[in-house]
Structure formats: C-alpha cells, structure tokens
Amino acid sequence: MRALVVNVGSSSLKLSILEGEELVAAETLPVPADGLDEHRLAEVVERHRPFDAVGHRVVHGGPEFTAPVVVDDEVRRRLEALVDLAPLHLPRSLAGLDIVRRLLPDVPAVACFDTAFHATLPAAASTYALPAEWRRRWPLRRFGFHGLSHAWAAGRVAEMLDRPVASLRTVTCHLGAGASRAAVEGGVSVDTTMGFTPLEGLVMATRSGSTDPGLILWLEQHVGLPPGELAFTLEHRSGLLGLTGTADMKAVLAAEAAGDPAAALATGVYLHRLRGAIAAMAAAMGGCDALAFTGGVGESAPTIRARAADGLGFLGLALDPARNGVVRTDAEVSAQDAAVRAFVVTAREDLQIARELRRLLGGAGPEPAG
Numbered sequence: 001m002r003a004l005v006v007n008v009g010s011s012s013l014k015l016s017i018l019e020g021e022e023l024v025a026a027e028t029l030p031v032p033a034d035g036l037d038e039h040r041l042a043e044v045v046e047r048h049r050p051f052d053a054v055g056h057r058v059v060h061g062g063p064e065f066t067a068p069v070v071v072d073d074e075v076r077r078r079l080e081a082l083v084d085l086a087p088l089h090l091p092r093s094l095a096g097l098d099i100v101r102r103l104l105p106d107v108p109a110v111a112c113f114d115t116a117f118h119a120t121l122p123a124a125a126s127t128y129a130l131p132a133e134w135r136r137r138w139p140l141r142r143f144g145f146h147g148l149s150h151a152w153a154a155g156r157v158a159e160m161l162d163r164p165v166a167s168l169r170t171v172t173c174h175l176g177a178g179a180s181r182a183a184v185e186g187g188v189s190v191d192t193t194m195g196f197t198p199l200e201g202l203v204m205a206t207r208s209g210s211t212d213p214g215l216i217l218w219l220e221q222h223v224g225l226p227p228g229e230l231a232f233t234l235e236h237r238s239g240l241l242g243l244t245g246t247a248d249m250k251a252v253l254a255a256e257a258a259g260d261p262a263a264a265l266a267t268g269v270y271l272h273r274l275r276g277a278i279a280a281m282a283a284a285m286g287g288c289d290a291l292a293f294t295g296g297v298g299e300s301a302p303t304i305r306a307r308a309a310d311g312l313g314f315l316g317l318a319l320d321p322a323r324n325g326v327v328r329t330d331a332e333v334s335a336q337d338a339a340v341r342a343f344v345v346t347a348r349e350d351l352q353i354a355r356e357l358r359r360l361l362g363g364a365g366p367e368p369a370g
Contacts, residue, residue, distance in 0.1 A: 117147025
C-alpha cells in the first residue's frame, strides 16, 4: 500500500509518503496563522502521486470514534461536532482533511485518532469524580492523547525485546512540546496522564500540566481574570515558558548548567512530575517490564532521561550512563542488570497510521464509522 500520511500541527504540516513501512519521501510545510496553504499542499500531493490511501492524524475522536474510520460526508459532519472538545487542534486537522479529499476524491481518506488508543481505559482510570448528572449530559471523562505515539512506542519496544506486546507491561513516555505518559499492559492502554484535554498531567513546553482547579476558580472569581485569558495562559504561557521565559528544553538545561535559579527550578518541577507519573503508570499495572522514552525531548535529552530514572530504583529502573549518554534512537539505555528495560524510541506516528490504514483497508473492507 502506497500511503500519504497527513499530520497537521500547530505550526507545521508534516507529509509522509510510505510504501509498506518504507518512508520514501517526507515534506514539511509551514502552517500560516491564516490557515493551510492549499496551493503548496496541492503541489506536494501532485509530485508524489499516486496513492492507495491517505491517513490523517486527528487529535480528538471524542467518545464516538474509538478506531480509525474511512471519512465520508457523514463522518465529516460528525467530526465537525467535536470541534468544541479540541478547538485549538481540530479545525486545522479538518482543514487538511478537506483539502486532501478535494485533491484526491477517489482515494480513501482515513481518520486516525490520538484519543482512540486510550478508549480502553478502565472506568476507574477514565472517570472524574463529578456528579452523575454532569457525566450523563456531557462527555466528561479522561480521553488521553498522543495515542498514536504511545501505541507505536509500546509496539517498538516489544519488537526490540523480541517478545509479544501482549506479554509486556510498558510505561511509554512521550516527551515533546506536549508531554504525556501511558501505562500499556498487554498492548492496551490502561492509564495515561492527559485527561479531558491535553492540559492535564505533566509540565510541558508552554502548557501548565495539572493545576488545582480551585486555583483557576480563585483567579477568575477574586482577581477577575476572564476565562479566555485563563485558557490562553494555561495553554500558551505556562509550562517551561512560564517558569523560565523559554519553551526550549535544551535552552533550559543550558541555563541551569550556567547557574540560573529559574532554570533549576523549572527542571526540578518538570522532573518531579515526570518521576511521579512513571511510578503512577507502573502502579496502574502492578509493575513494569519496560520503559520507553520518545518525542523530541525523550529522544534527544540524555540528562532528562538519566535524572528521571534517579529515585526510581525501587521500580527496578537503572540506566547505563554510557548507553544513555549517546543521542541515538531505537536503542536500549538500561543498565545490564536492571529489572526494567529502558529504551529510546523514535516517534513514528506516520508508521503507526500506515499500519492502521492497512488493518482497516487491507482486509474485507472498511469498518463501520465510530
């Protein structure tokens, strides 16, 4: 299957062309503030035709879409109804979907959802302690995100260990501008750190991570900050940026090494949340066999990996300084006698999407929507 994978982010549009699992071409286009550049996207599509299928990364599938789905007009309408759940991300994803469907009207377009991998969360992990009436009226649950990345990392670790993914309890750590953890037991997500929105959980580049909701209510009620300003600040002016003035982990680590107290505080807060989340994910599975670091920070910051492992020896986690000190991916970094095997895994959401395309389209035909 020759597939085009479309991944629309906040500032860039990544296009991958794959034949089977071989990446034959990749292009990245900027995403201007006024929307996607349809002309440039059309040029790339025309240059690499033909395609057997197109896979679109869609951040949110809500409670309805828990598996990849072939997009027709009815599915597209149902996706539009989910925009309120992810107003910063879904409009761009849907714009990319619409453009490519117009360019390739006869090629199956498949939506692959970042939330779908976490649809398996048990009720104890997905339920917020809110009134039953609220939970009946509105989709108030932990959805989880980065599912395509977590699914790929867990599967890749199983391949490197030469073990069935069904036999493993793996903590997957997606560390990038956004950051989340997942507990993957037997190939199935049973817990994760992001929740109803991608704001919950870990400290991120510009997002706050988990914050006492009472603090937010206090700022609204007693300081008078409007909801729009609160939302923008939590999403775009917090995290590493709020603590240090930069969202770049590499710059934060350099500033810490130079003696900057704000940077030292930021890495302390970041690592405190990270260690706690790794331990919590292991607890959700009753133990841990393997740990995967992926994403931009997870792949390229050995010091973050090493310091995250510090204090987690009680889990059986220990990194080999020589292995871990080299920036390379799809590699083991655990100490030789460590009970928990640790790996650095290249984030390949494109390959995960291509696999989902083959599973959906390569058999008896497309599955029903949702």
